[in-house]
Amino acid sequence: MPKPSPTKTRMREQNPEARGRNFDEVPLGYSLEEAQAEAxxxxxxxxxxxxxxxxxxxxxxxxxxxxxxxxxxxxxxxxKKTNMLPAICGRVCPQxxxxxxxxxxxxxxxxxAVGNLERFIAxxxxxxxxxxxxxxxxxxxxxxxxxxxxxxxxxxAGDCIKFGHExxxxxxxxxxxxxxxxxxxxxxxxxxxxxxxxxxVQEMGAKLVCNYVVGAxxxxxxLLEEFDAVFIGSGAGRPWFMGLPGENSLGIYSANEYLTRxxxxxxxxxxxxxxxxxxxxxxxTIGGGNVAMDSARxxxxxxxxxxxxxxxxxxxxxxxRAAEIHHAEEEGIKFEFLTNPTRYIADGDGWVKELxxxxxxxxxxxxxxxxxxxxxPGSEFRVPVDTVVVAIGNSPNPLIPNTTPGLEIGKxxxxxxxxxxxxxxxxxxxxGGDIVxxxxxxxxxxxxxxxxxxxxxxxxxxxxx
Numbered sequence: 001m002p003k004p005s006p007t008k009t010r011m012r013e014q015n016p017e018a019r020g021r022n023f024d025e026v027p028l029g030y031s032l033e034e035a036q037a038e039a040x041x042x043x044x045x046x047x048x049x050x051x052x053x054x055x056x057x058x059x060x061x062x063x064x065x066x067x068x069x070x071x072x073x074x075x076x077x078x079x080k081k082t083n084m085l086p087a088i089c090g091r092v093c094p095q096x097x098x099x100x101x102x103x104x105x106x107x108x109x110x111x112x113a114v115g116n117l118e119r120f121i122a123x124x125x126x127x128x129x130x131x132x133x134x135x136x137x138x139x140x141x142x143x144x145x146x147x148x149x150x151x152x153x154x155x156x157a158g159d160c161i162k163f164g165h166e167x168x169x170x171x172x173x174x175x176x177x178x179x180x181x182x183x184x185x186x187x188x189x190x191x192x193x194x195x196x197x198x199x200x201v202q203e204m205g206a207k208l209v210c211n212y213v214v215g216a217x218x219x220x221x222x223l224l225e226e227f228d229a230v231f232i233g234s235g236a237g238r239p240w241f242m243g244l245p246g247e248n249s250l251g252i253y254s255a256n257e258y259l260t261r262x263x264x265x266x267x268x269x270x271x272x273x274x275x276x277x278x279x280x281x282x283x284x285t286i287g288g289g290n291v292a293m294d295s296a297r298x299x300x301x302x303x304x305x306x307x308x309x310x311x312x313x314x315x316x317x318x319x320x321r322a323a324e325i326h327h328a329e330e331e332g333i334k335f336e337f338l339t340n341p342t343r344y345i346a347d348g349d350g351w352v353k354e355l356x357x358x359x360x361x362x363x364x365x366x367x368x369x370x371x372x373x374x375x376x377p378g379s380e381f382r383v384p385v386d387t388v389v390v391a392i393g394n395s396p397n398p399l400i401p402n403t404t405p406g407l408e409i410g411k412x413x414x415x416x417x418x419x420x421x422x423x424x425x426x427x428x429x430x431x432g433g434d435i436v437x438x439x440x441x442x443x444x445x446x447x448x449x450x451x452x453x454x455x456x457x458x459x460x461x462x463x464x465x
């Protein structure tokens with residue numbers, strides 16, 4: 001086997017100056033030749049660590065080898081055995097901390113670009129006149145209700161369909177996809193891609209009911225009267241704020257509202273879509289995760305002269321994907337590191353005009369393993385702003401926990417499950433994704449969905465709890 005190239009095959013991208021003012025997708029994808037060149041870098045390890053690093057355990061060497069050999073139909077077939085949302089995962093998974101992070105090549109050179117290859121094969125399939133349908137077992141006569149059409153719910157639905165169960169997905173919003181449609185911007189994950197993956201799950205046989213708020217329209221207990229098992233994957237859509245003085249000033253958004261208006265309600269296409277959104281000229285986004293990067297980059301595309309990220313730790317501690325930080329820097333997003341907001345200052349009409357901050361320094365590591373930010377006394381300063389987006393985290397909406405007796409709830413309103421099975425304290429009810437973990441990644445939600453689907457299948461066979 002020839003020695004692999006030390007560097008990844010780069011994916012072509014939009015020019016940073018141009019893309020900072022449009023909502024088109026930033027990476028442009030691989031050609032077949034580029035994909036095969038990258039696939040040939042894979043060492044085809046006998047004991048591949050990359051598979052163990054993937055929350056849904058995709059046969060990574062298997063599908064990559066098929067790409068290298070030009071067997072593209074076989075490559076997508078291998079992929080869909082464990083992952084029915086490859087076009088999404090290839091775009092938004094934090095591969096650098098999962099499959100690529102444990103790639104053997106990463107010890108001395110750049111790892112294989114697993115995410116790029118996953119995206120390539122999914123997009124190639126979409127260009128064909130047909131698609132690979134997963135094998136399904138004979139009908140069992142069992143009925144499963146899935147609450148939430150986000151990544152966890154879609155994974156459970158797809159796997160349960162493959163097991164032969166009848167599946168109905170109940171989605172509270174008017175479009176399926178969960179955080180994939182309301183949270184992740186068009187330039188990172190086009191809505192057409194999400195629709196394509198949701199359509200596939202429906203073509204497999206899942207029924208989809210939108211505008212259906214479980215906990216209000218019907219409770220979980222009422223669903224159990226009709227369905228043999230229920231999976232709760234309703235996400236974490238309740239935003240956190242910092243409780244700072246002046247927080248109720250006009251012009252201050254939660255990232256949830258800001259991104260939902262822009263993404264799901266298409267405010268960025270106003271007035272073609274009649275959804276208003278404040279188009280600030282100096283926008284500060286508070287936080288250092290993917291949601292903060294999405295918000296800051298959205299503000300730029302909505303016309304901001306300056307889009308600033310305010311983060312209390314250093315760049316090294318930022319939890320956002322490396323690619324998102326890199327893209328934000330290329331586009332001219334400004335970063336105020338080691339900076340913590342302390343209060344908002346409004347003008348005479350009640351609109352935010354300044355963000356008062358305090359400089360920080362890093363102390364000893366905290367429970368997250370990152371060094372704790374410590375305030376520097378007397379280092380206060382002010383940042384002129386006209387819009388602020390707060391992107392510091394989310395917790396679950398309390399509607400389902402409050403309307404489901406017998407469901408054990410954790411400290412921050414999350415549902416308590418047995419991690420190995422996704423089983424809750426209530427017989428026949430399973431849960432996974434952000435409703436269990438709090439806000440996390442798409443692929444971790446999908447991994448939880450796979451675990452829950454397998455456990456649901458066992459339960460439906462035996463009725464043992």
